[in-house]
Amino acid sequence: MFGRLGAPEIILILVVIVLLFGAKKLPDMARSLGKSARILKSEAKAMKEDSHTSAPAGPPNPGEQPPAQRTIQASPGDVNSSRPVNEPSDTTQR
Template identity: 70%
Template sequence: MLFGKIGAPEIILILVVVILLFGAKKLPDMARSLGKSARILKSEAKAMKSEGQQTAPAEPANEPAQDQAAPRTIQAFPGDVAGARPVSEPTDSTKR
């Protein structure tokens, strides 16, 4: 068992090696970018889940369908308006 007995001294040694490899100045930037990535992933997963739960109402046969929906935007974190960018929706070629 290689990893069976990892204690406090081993964890401290691993942290020291990581700090020596990456440098103390780069670690906060790496943690910040990891946090932004996690927030983006969380918001996209929530958006996909909410889109899956929405059901389209039945459309009357005599009115044309409205395909012009507002474009979605991806935000780095909730309330971010400076970094938001529009995303084009994939088209479904199976509909006829």
């Protein structure tokens, strides 16, 4: 019943979207949606890489150097809004 969308239904949906949001705002909305998707994809990739490379955390050694700061960018290629971030340390004791 709802799984079969033909060309007339898709055209009707697109016309309603254009009427609701206006033709001038649609490119900006699509651009921001694409930027958000790129950020989400890059963050998911970074989390996957971090989970594969991180070792189980043991108790910190007194002479051990703290981990270096990482720079997280707002979007790929955007260097104006990047900022250094301190990684949270595990303070739980067992």
